[in-house]
Amino acid sequence: xxxxxxxxxxxxxxxAALLARHxxxxxxxxxxxxxxxxxxxxxxxxxxxxQEGTHQLEKxxxxxxxxxxxxxxxxxxxxxxxxxSGVSVISEIExxxxxxxxxxxxxxxxxxxxxxxxxxxHIFTTAGIRTGIGGNIGRSFAELVMHxxxxxxxxxxxxxxxxxxxxxxxxxxxILTNITPDHLDRYDYKFENYIASKxxxxxxxKPDQVFVYCADDEATVTNLPKFAxxxxxxxFSALKEPEEGAxxxxxxxxxxxINTMDTMxxxxxKLKGTHNAYNSMAAAIAxxxxxxxxxxxxxxxxxxxxxxxxxxxxxxxxxxxxINDSKATNVNSVIYALSSIKRPIVWIAxxxxxxxxxxxxxxxxxxxxxxxxxLGKDNSKLLDEFTGMVDVIADTHNMEQAVKTAYSLxxxxxxxxxxxxxxxxxxxxxxxxxxxxxxxxxxxx
Numbered sequence: 001x002x003x004x005x006x007x008x009x010x011x012x013x014x015x016a017a018l019l020a021r022h023x024x025x026x027x028x029x030x031x032x033x034x035x036x037x038x039x040x041x042x043x044x045x046x047x048x049x050x051q052e053g054t055h056q057l058e059k060x061x062x063x064x065x066x067x068x069x070x071x072x073x074x075x076x077x078x079x080x081x082x083x084x085s086g087v088s089v090i091s092e093i094e095x096x097x098x099x100x101x102x103x104x105x106x107x108x109x110x111x112x113x114x115x116x117x118x119x120x121x122h123i124f125t126t127a128g129i130r131t132g133i134g135g136n137i138g139r140s141f142a143e144l145v146m147h148x149x150x151x152x153x154x155x156x157x158x159x160x161x162x163x164x165x166x167x168x169x170x171x172x173x174x175i176l177t178n179i180t181p182d183h184l185d186r187y188d189y190k191f192e193n194y195i196a197s198k199x200x201x202x203x204x205x206k207p208d209q210v211f212v213y214c215a216d217d218e219a220t221v222t223n224l225p226k227f228a229x230x231x232x233x234x235x236f237s238a239l240k241e242p243e244e245g246a247x248x249x250x251x252x253x254x255x256x257x258i259n260t261m262d263t264m265x266x267x268x269x270k271l272k273g274t275h276n277a278y279n280s281m282a283a284a285i286a287x288x289x290x291x292x293x294x295x296x297x298x299x300x301x302x303x304x305x306x307x308x309x310x311x312x313x314x315x316x317x318x319x320x321x322x323i324n325d326s327k328a329t330n331v332n333s334v335i336y337a338l339s340s341i342k343r344p345i346v347w348i349a350x351x352x353x354x355x356x357x358x359x360x361x362x363x364x365x366x367x368x369x370x371x372x373x374x375l376g377k378d379n380s381k382l383l384d385e386f387t388g389m390v391d392v393i394a395d396t397h398n399m400e401q402a403v404k405t406a407y408s409l410x411x412x413x414x415x416x417x418x419x420x421x422x423x424x425x426x427x428x429x430x431x432x433x434x435x436x437x438x439x440x441x442x443x444x445x
Contacts (some may be wrong), residue, residue, distance in 0.1 A: 002026060004095075005060040007078060008069025009050055014039040015140025016067045016092040017048050022146045023099065028063065028150040030055045032078075061085050067095050070136075070161035073186060091165025093135065093158055096142040098168075099101035103153045105286050106135070108163060108201045109177025111333050112279045115271070116177055117157040118307045119283040119300075124155060126300035127292045130154055136162060146315070153290070161186065170204040173213040173289055174231070175282050179219040180332035184355035195223050205231035212285050214278055215242055234258070234289075236281035238274055246281035248274075253392045254281055258288045258384070269301045275336040309435035311337060314442050319412030322403075322442045325419035326435030331356050337419040338364040344414045346368045351422030351434075358385045358421070365389055371409040375402040377426040398427065403441040416442075 006013045009031040022327060029043065030051040040089045043050045055078045066082045066089045073079070081128075082089050099102070104122075107117045111343045114137055117129050121133035135156030144154060156171070160183060163169075179198050187193035205277035207230050213220050213234035224233075235242040246256045255278060258265040269280050280301065283440045287297045306312070312324040338345065338361070347369045358381075365372075371392040374382045379395050387393050392409055396402040406416045418438045420431075429433040 002245070003028075003063040004065050005029070005068060006067045006081075007031075007055065007060070007068070007076075007276065009035040009039050009052070009071045010069055011140050012069060012092040012142070013067070013069040015142035015144075015146075016095055017043060017050075018046055018147045019096060019099065019142040021046055021048055028056075028059045030060075038355060049276055052210075057081055060195065061087060063087065064391040065090060067092055067093075068165055070159055072087045074164065078400040083134055090163065090167065091162045092140060092142050093156070093162045094166045094169050096140075096145045097166075097170075100145045100148050101181045102148065102151055102152070103173075103290070104171040105113070105153070105173040105175070105290075106156045106161065106169075106171035107156065107282070108158045108198055109175070110180045110182045110198075110276060110330060111336065111429040112177035112282075112335075113157050113159075113175075114307050114327060115276065115280050115310060116279040117155055118391045119279060119285050119304055120175075120272075121155040122304050123283060123292060123297055123300040124153060124290070127287075127296040129153055129290075129292075139341065158201060160194060163197055163200040166200055166204075168204050168208060169201075170209060172210060173210045173286050174201045174205060175276065175286060176214070176220060177202060178214050178281060179223075179334075180330065181357065182330040182332070182354060186354075189355050191219075195219055196227075199223065199227045199229075202229045202231055203227070205229065207231060210234055210289055212236065212245075212282055214282075215240065215245070216278075218403045232284055234277060236285060238277060246279050246285050248281070250252060251277070254284075256281070257283045257289050258418060261288055262294070264288065264294050264297070266298065266301055266349065270304055271306060273336065273340040275340075287312075289339065309431060312435070314439050317407070317445050318440070320407065320410045321415045322438075323415055323417045323419075324435045324438050325417060326421040326424070326438060329423050330354070330430060331358060331360055331421050333418045336362060337417060338368050341368065341415050341417060344411070346373065346410045346414060346416045348373045348375055348402050348406055348416065348438075349421050350374045350379050350382050351380055351420045351424050351428075352376070352426050353422050356381075356421060358382070359420075370414065370437045371406075373402050373406045375399065375408070375420070375427070377423065399437040400441050400444075403445070407445055422437045
């Protein structure tokens with residue numbers, strides 16, 4: 001393979017271009033929008049020409065393979081033209097995996113994948129393993145592989161959009177945290193299509209590799225028999241003891257039981273809540289399979305502080321705690337957030353709706369939420385759903401207005417929670433930008 005085209009010039013597309021050039025390939029990269037200065041500078045420094053604002057179809061069709069960035073829908077005209085012409089369209093994760101033989105731990109799931117990835121990477125690093133941590137968070141897998149000699153293993157967060165372009169990607173340990181409806185606008189509003197996308201993480205695994213999953217997750221357990229997964233299956237659960245895997249004894253203690261290894265007990269782990277117990281159990285299983293010593297795993301658990309934009313305490317002002325959960329881009333994430341805060345909540349929500357069904361939030365909203373501040377260009381769906389369910393529901397269209405409105409509605413002892421349940425692209429660059437703006441305006445109060 002000598003010629004590649006890359007569609008989309010964000011973190012993923014830029015990383016793929018850098019790796020391809022590093023391997024001596026001819027690269028054509030284009031983005032239908034504006035390429036950010038950060039990525040444009042990196043591309044030009046490496047002698048990679050990039051085109052923005054349009055795609056030259058003839059250049060794309062004359063290449064050996066097209067690498068599609070995760071933000072580009074499969075239904076986009078340029079992708080459809082490439083497929084109709086018989087050109088292979090793959091993801092950057094698939095491409096990068098062809099050029100490393102190092103062990104890979106890959107984590108996907110609707111919720112928990114970022115925390116599980118960060119925690120797993122932290123455990124491996126604490127154990128002294130040179131670990132490339134990236135994928136859907138941090139640096140792209142392709143850019144990490146460009147420096148393959150620096151790493152002994154990779155720990156990757158992998159989204160459903162990245163998995164859609166994977167055909168031979170076979171991580172040594174694949175973790176599926178859970179599956180709940182999300183991104184249905186990209187999957188013809190069919191939950192079964194999204195489920196199939198998530199299970200792609202294990203589709204190419206061999207019998208000597210491992211698939212780690214949540215035994216308490218209905219969608220995972222129900223659909224597991226439908227996929228011909230060849231790898232060894234290991235479960236984690238908060239409700240029952242699996243034959244092999246991890247299980248929760250109480251909110252502060254869980255056991256990891258891997259065949260041929262000593263049983264391990266983890267106590268007083270820092271991350272609180274059942275959802276974080278699941279993340280912690282999955283990470284611990286990966287570490288034990290990788291034969292990391294128990295004392296190193298426990299050391300890593302003792303000082304891990306969680307990830308930015310995920311139930312992140314920003315400040316307490318006038319007795320009101322402001323919590324940044326900007327990464328909560330779906331309903332299930334908000335369920336975790338609302339149920340983990342044990343005091344009255346002023347909830348900031350909204351953005352780009354992805355086909356959400358908010359009915360699962362009704363009981364929690366009635367129990368814990370005193371006011372809702374809607375934040376988005378179009379808040380009509382949220383307003384229709386929750387008007388009358390809380391005493392006050394406000395309509396705002398920028399972060400400054402949302403933060404100030406939430407502050408005015410909260411009282412001493414309350415929490416102001418940014419947990420949007422929606423994507424960020426109507427008003428913000430991404431969820432990080434949304435979370436950072438929240439933190440900025442909180443600090444201006």
